Amino acid sequence: MKAALAQIAPKLADVAANLGIHADAVRRAAAAGASLVVFPELSLTGYVVMEAAPELAIALDSPQMKRLAEISKTAAIAVGFVEEAPGGRFFNSAAFLDRGDLLHVHRKVYLPSHGLFDETRHFAAGDRMRVFETRFGRIGMLICRDFWHLGPAYVLACQDLDVMCVLSASPGRGALGDDGRFQSTASVPLLGDTYARSFGCHVLHTNRAGVEEGVTFTGASEAYGPGGERLARAKDLEEDLAIVDIDPAARRAARLRMPFLKEERPHMILRELQRVLAERSAPQY
């Protein structure tokens, strides 16, 4: 079973054009044997949408979502979009579609709003971290900063996660280092390796390419196997398509070798967290 990391450069604020880019990438991925294609964060709109977010938002029953459902008849897709939800809320969301059906929507929980990031200005925060059943196994989706916080991956793992799909749009920051890569790219390989190794899962992380508003997105999408082995790394900065095997037998073998989940203690973690939070909310003076 093969998956593709579709490292595209979406056209900013042009959903129609991006639907075409998605259809084209899915065709190319399917021709290379992939039956699952992971796109970057906000792949349908571009990242620096600012006040255009509501104008680019689509509802789950929109014609654009139906078009994505059509595209998913060629291969399953994880795509990023601005979701218009009841109550006048807009989310930075990821949809998983397969064989014409919308199987799951994840709403980004961790909205960075510091430095060059301004996501809480435009988006409401999601409040769920769910794994869902697919023909590829149990999938959990994370959007960019969700991946950098350690909690979400753990919560997904406790739901018997098989494949973690991460949709990212990571702006390059810091060109001072000696390794020829932006300093901001250093964490991603460490996290991908660690999650895959700790949870015996596959990690499919697609980061976008291209330039918006003078900001260069770093590409280098990566896939990790359940032993922590890197299965692929796409090109730095440029558009690319990487194809990897996501073999369930590899997960079984890894979990037999290192049965982390068998020995995990989520009830203890929960109990201790509740204690910590109760103590923290008590008056300190």
Added chain:
Amino acid sequence: MSSPNAPHLNTDLAERVLVAFLRDEAKRAGFDRLVIGLSGGVDSAVAAMLAAKAVGADRVHALALPARESSPESLAHAKLVAAAGGFAMTVREIGPAAEALIASLSAPLTPVRRGNVYARLRMIALYDASAALPALVVGTSNKTELLLGYGTLHGDLACALNPLGDLYKCQVRDLARHLGVPAVVIDKPPSADLWPGQTDEADLGFTYAEADALLFRLVDQRMSPDELVASGFAEPLVRRVTRLVMRNQFKRRPPMIAKLSARTIGWEFRYPRDWGT
């Protein structure tokens, strides 16, 4: 190498990012040509070399725009840069236009006002070429100049795309060496070239090495002025540089708009410049 106190730069990565930046942003704006003013200095040399790599040397239009007082050496250096980059350069004298305009301005004209007139006439020539070719105007102001306000509003600060605005002067020099800019251009004292012997460092009252080391710590590393003084920078220098950075914020922002409506440009109406491209 830059001085030990100055910020380092990965020149391979910087070249790759800046070339892609110029290529992508020009393309999405609907342009495949770039126009740039070559002064004979290191900043415009680096910007032009990057432009040539981005769109091809045959699609870069370099203009040398000497004024009456410009040194012949500057023009010779601009020619060296054009030869090194493999692009054509056109020389257009702005002297007669400048003198005609200055004759109708209030006297006496200070050197700073004269410099502003030259910078703004060059802007007119570049934007005229932009419309004539058509081509996008590539800017050459580096991060040091932008932070210190060492540039003319609507003059050399005017451009469509600025590949150098996040590079300190010492980093521009590092990139210049990497790109093969002629050494004579890199090593000469930077100058606005308004009168014989003028140098930026004499104008500013401190060296670029000092300014870069200080600004990198103040801006990129967010050290406080007190921390900078405690770490060994002279207090008058720290005071002067921090004051310049604050006073010149207006040169780095669009003009202020008086707010009346509920949706004002710049406040509630905030869209990317690359909107729909």
